Each structure stands twice: as structure tokens, then as C-alpha cells.
Amino acid sequence: MLLTPGPTPVPEFVRKAMADVTIHHRTPEFEKIFEETRNLLLEIFDMPEAVMLASSGTGAMEACVTNLTHKKALTINSGKFGDRFGKICQAFDIKSEEIKNEWNTPVSVDTVVETIKNDSDIDAIFIQICESAGGLRHPVEQIAAEVKKINPEIMIVADGITAIGVEKVDTTNLDAVITGSQKALMLPPGLSMIGLSDKAVAKINSRPTGYYLNLASEIKKQKTNTTAYTAATTLIIGLGAILKKIKEDGFEALYDKTAARANATREALKAIGCEIYPQTPANAMTTVYTEHAPAIRKILKTKYNTNIAGGQDHIKTLIFRINHMGLVEDFEASWVVNAIELAMDELGLRTFDGTANRVFAENFFKGN
Numbered sequence: 032m033l034l035t036p037g038p039t040p041v042p043e044f045v046r047k048a049m050a051d052v053t054i055h056h057r058t059p060e061f062e063k064i065f066e067e068t069r070n071l072l073l074e075i076f077d078m079p080e081a082v083m084l085a086s087s088g089t090g091a092m093e094a095c096v097t098n099l100t101h102k103k104a105l106t107i108n109s110g111k112f113g114d115r116f117g118k119i120c121q122a123f124d125i126k127s128e129e130i131k132n133e134w135n136t137p138v139s140v141d142t143v144v145e146t147i148k149n150d151s152d153i154d155a156i157f158i159q160i161c162e163s164a165g166g167l168r169h170p171v172e173q174i175a176a177e178v179k180k181i182n183p184e185i186m187i188v189a190d191g192i193t194a195i196g197v198e199k200v201d202t203t204n205l206d207a208v209i210t211g212s213q214k215a216l217m218l219p220p221g222l223s224m225i226g227l228s229d230k231a232v233a234k235i236n237s238r239p240t241g242y243y244l245n246l247a248s249e250i251k252k253q254k255t256n257t258t259a260y261t262a263a264t265t266l267i268i269g270l271g272a273i274l275k276k277i278k279e280d281g282f283e284a285l286y287d288k289t290a291a292r293a294n295a296t297r298e299a300l301k302a303i304g305c306e307i308y309p310q311t312p313a314n315a316m317t318t319v320y321t322e323h324a325p326a327i328r329k330i331l332k333t334k335y336n337t338n339i340a341g342g343q344d345h346i347k348t349l350i351f352r353i354n355h356m357g358l359v360e361d362f363e364a365s366w367v368v369n370a371i372e373l374a375m376d377e378l379g380l381r382t383f384d385g386t387a388n389r390v391f392a393e394n395f396f397k398g399n
């Protein structure tokens with residue numbers, strides 16, 4: 032049972048859709064698939080433009096930094112992925128400033144507002160919607176609304192790799208929203224996507240930058256349902272298949288189900304004494320803070336056939352993370368909290384009495 036917050040399992044119908052013979056990317060057949068996929072992508076982003084890139088999510092992060100910062104970037108660092116935006120700026124000698132917090136702490140809207148008021152060079156802000164390092168939800172929509180009131184030209188770039196497909200993100204004030212294939216979208220790794228506002232497109236076109244990750248050339252090509260370089264045809268076919276299915280079932284249905292699963296998991300784990308790590312948990316995953324994380328994960332893997340994630344860097348051995356993204360089966364979600372309770376019993380932390388499973392069921396199935 033793979034319950035890590037990325038990669039997530041690829042559903043069978045997607046694997047089958049991707050198993051057909053390779054089609055040439057410069058053909059009417061593929062252009063038709065590209066067009067359908069692109070339209071579904073515009074719909075899930077709820078934005079006027081979008082591009083697909085043959086890269087992992089970090090490629091889209093890099094493309095946004097290099098194409099949307101003309102003067103100075105403000106990067107929000109409450110974890111590994113926020114830290115990465117700062118490192119990308121450094122790699123390209125792009126001036127940047129960082130607001131850094133502990134990995135369980137969301138950035139303060141006021142601090143962002145003060146920072147941009149005090150530094151008129153800042154023309155782009157880079158932030159995660161869900162910072163996957165700790166499973167933290169940043170107040171991205173509020174920040175975007177406040178910043179746009181002060182200066183609508185400042186680009187708001189939101190990394191939604193663990194948010195698009197998890198929840199309805201209000202993209203009204205966002206200029207770029209990044210996502211990737213292997214998390215909430217349930218595909219193999221290797222494809223990234225960026226939703227763009229009209230303002231972002233105008234800024235990108237005002238100063239085309241880079242070669243492979245040149246968004247101006249991609250936008251131009253992708254508007255005509257092709258790509259600047261060889262398209263990741265197989266992954267785009269898979270993306271079309273998954274987005275079609277999500278739309279058929281209803282986007283809201285997926286978001287509601289994911290939220291219910293996240294809530295029931297948190298309640299179940301709190302009921303057996305687990306400490307939820309982030310101050311503002313995102314629905315993509317549940318993160319528990321405990322020094323017993325490695326021991327619990329080991330028991331889950333060896334005895335209960337369940338793979339959950341640990342942490343990285345300074346909290347590598349201090350947290351475990353359970354995925355809620357994608358089409359997780361109900362029985363998988365209820366099994367994992369039960370297995371954690373059993374593991375805690377085995378470690379002598381708490382006597383097993385079935386509380387986790389009961390609280391999960393009460394919340395998830397009986398809607399408490």
C-alpha cells in the first residue's frame with residue numbers, strides 16, 4: 032500500500048491509456064489529444080493560459096523564477112520546497128529576499144505586506160500553497176489579495192504541486208500556479224504544468240528568457256496545440272485520461288472526498304495522542320510529529336504492508352507523513368490509522384483499543 036505524499040499510485044485506467052503505441056508528436060492525432068488535455072488543464076487551474084513542460088516540478092519552478100522575475104524575488108521558506116525557490120534564484124544570480132520560518136509555521140500575511148512595502152524592487156513572490164516538507168498550508172490567497180491591492184504588477188507565483196487536484200484553489204489573484212504529474216494528479220513523474228494569468232503572459236512576452244524553459248516560446252506553440260520541443264506524449268495522454276475522469280466524477284467531489292479523508296485521519300490520530308505537526312495543516316497529507324516516527328514507519332512497512340513517508344533534513348526522523356492525494360481507497364485510509372495504533376501498541380506507547388479506526392469511521396463514514 033503506497034501512501035506517501037508523492038509519488039502516488041497511478042490508477043489502472045491511466046496505466047492502460049498510456050500503454051498504447053507511441054504516436055508522433057507532430058500529427059493531427061496527437062494535436063487533438065493535446066488540445067483536449069490543455070482545455071481540461073485550463074479548467075482545473077481556472078486560469079486563461081497554461082503550459083505543459085517535459086520536466087519534474089522543479090523545472091516549472093525554475094521556469095517561473097527565470098521568466099517572471101525581472102528585478103527581485105521574494106521567496107517564502109517554511110520548508111524544503113520554499114527553500115528551493117531561493118536556491119534557484121541564487122543559481123541564476125537573480126536578486127532575492129527570503130522570509131524564513133520553522134517548517135510547521137505558515138508565513139504571516141503582514142510580514143509579506145511589510146516586506147514588499149519596504150522594497151519596491153520586489154516584482155515577484157514565490158510561495159507554496161501546500162509546503163509538502165511539513166504538510167503546511169500557507170495563506171496564499173490572502174497574501175495575493177493584499178499584495179495586489181498594493182501593487183498589481185507584482186507576480187504571485189504559487190507552487191500548487193500538492194494543492195491542484197486536492198482542493199479548489201482560488202486563482203483570482205494568482206499569476207502562475209505550478210503543478211506536477213506524480214502527486215495529486217496520480218501520474219508517473221516527468222511532466223510539469225503551469226497555469227498563467229494574462230498579466231503573467233504579458234510579462235513573459237515582454238522579455239523572453241532562457242532556451243528550453245523559455246515560456247514565451249512554449250506559450251506561442253501550445254496555443255496551437257503543439258510544443259516547442261518533443262512533447263512528453265505518453266504523460267500528456269495520461270494527464271488527459273486522469274483529468275477527464277476527475278471532471279466526469281466532478282472536481283468538487285474529489286476535493287470534498289480528500290478533505291473528508293484528511294479530516295478523519297487527523298481526528299483519528301489526535302484521538303490516540305498523536306501531535307499534528309503543522310499549525311495550519313493542508314489536506315494533501317497528514318504530518319505527525321514524534322520521535323518514534325522511524326520505528327512506526329518500520330512496523331507499518333514490515334508488518335502491515337503500508338508505506339508512509341518520513342521527513343527531510345532537520346526533521347528527517349521526527350515526522351511521518353500520510354498521503355491523502357489522488358484516488359485513495361476508503362479502506363486504505365482507515366487501515367493506515369489502525370496500523371499506526373497497532374504500531375504504537377507494539378512500541379509500548381499506548382494500549383491498543385481500536386480508537387483510531389472508530390474515530391476515523393465516525394468522522395469519515397458517519398460524517399461527525
Ligand SMILES: *Cc1c(COP(=O)(O)O)cnc(C)c1O
Nearest residue numbers: 087088089112163190192193211
Ligand atoms: C514534490 C514537490 C516539488 C518538486 O517536484 P519534483 O517533481 O520533485 O521536481 C515542488 N514543490 C512541492 C510543493 C512538491 O511537493
